[in-house]
Amino acid sequence: MELSDRVSTGIPKLDKMLGGGLLRGRTYLITGETGVGKTILSLQFLLEGLRNGERCIYVSLDERIDGVLRGALSLGWNFWDYVDQGLFFPFEFRLFTSDLKRFGKESKAFVDAIEKIAHGRKISRIVLDPISALAMGAKEEFIVREYLREIINMMEERIGATTMLTCDIPTGSNRLSRFGFEEFLSSGVIVLGIVRLRGKLLKTIYVRKMRWSKADSAIYIFEIRPIEGIVIRESLSEQLDKSLIEM
Numbered sequence: 275m276e277l278s279d280r281v282s283t284g285i286p287k288l289d290k291m292l293g294g295g296l297l298r299g300r301t302y303l304i305t306g307e308t309g310v311g312k313t314i315l316s317l318q319f320l321l322e323g324l325r326n327g328e329r330c331i332y333v334s335l336d337e338r339i340d341g342v343l344r345g346a347l348s349l350g351w352n353f354w355d356y357v358d359q360g361l362f363f364p365f366e367f368r369l370f371t372s373d374l375k376r377f378g379k380e381s382k383a384f385v386d387a388i389e390k391i392a393h394g395r396k397i398s399r400i401v402l403d404p405i406s407a408l409a410m411g412a413k414e415e416f417i418v419r420e421y422l423r424e425i426i427n428m429m430e431e432r433i434g435a436t437t438m439l440t441c442d443i444p445t446g447s448n449r450l451s452r453f454g455f456e457e458f459l460s461s462g463v464i465v466l467g468i469v470r471l472r473g474k475l476l477k478t479i480y481v482r483k484m485r486w487s488k489a490d491s492a493i494y495i496f497e498i499r500p501i502e503g504i505v506i507r508e509s510l511s512e513q514l515d516k517s518l519i520e521m
Contacts, residue, residue: 281399281436284322285315287494287506288464288479293487297461300485301426301437303405306466310477311498312440315466316401317346317353318503319438324356328398331363331391331435335404339364342403350501363391385428397435405439426459461485471513478510 280295289295296302304312320330332353334342343353343364356362367387388400405422429437439460463482468475480493493510 282322283315284318285504285506288504291481291490291492291494291506292462292484293489296436297486298436299430299434300461301430301439301459302462302464303439303441303460304464304466305441305443307468308442310466310468311496311504312442312466313342313345313403314349314498315464315504316403316438316440317342317351320362320399320401321351321353321503323399324353324361327361329361329363329392329395330356330399330401331365331388331397332401333365333367333388333403335367335402337403339366348500349498349503351503363397365391382424382428384425385432388429389433397433400429400433400435400437401440402437403440404442406441423459462487462489469510476510476513479504479506 279298280289281298282289282295283292304315306312317332320332323330332339332342346353353362353364357364365388367384426437426439429435460483462484465480465482467478469478470476476495477497478493479496481489481491483489494506495508495510495513496504496506499505
């Protein structure tokens, strides 16, 4: 795989874990419980592109854009500058459950809306945050699955951007996604979590799946720092060994 076929996540250690970064033009799932850092990881991915002069789209599916970008400011990330430069396109999208069946039959309406945001300009990176909000409360699994599958396929074919989907899973669940099939639609899955060790809560990250690439599947500890964002440290097993020695 050529280096030019790879896209950096903006997190050097994660790029290494992924075998050199994300495959350009493919779709990836960032999954985990609420509050583990999925949105931060996705914004860091966009920020890496923006700093390189790429055009990026962020679609918020359950939170106001102002709230998301104010949160980014607390890390020292000013996305408004990139909005002014015409590189960053933040967008809110709401889909009511009652509309899901109708949109499922013509899911290109969602992709059309994303294309209109860019006004015909080339888009390199897209984040949909969280993808689970698109189908929350739907009773027919087939409709949800087909709707999400068609969106992913059309985005890859028509836009060609490297895309991150975030997905919330219930606390304590062993599932990788909200509905149980989002991971099969993605070219890779990155899982964020929390473990308790000697009275402390540690954030963890690992690569659960990476198509067409040899990935490091070890579980690592990470921190969220101002300016730097997500910083991946040692493996969880190394941290456990340290704790045993200290005891």
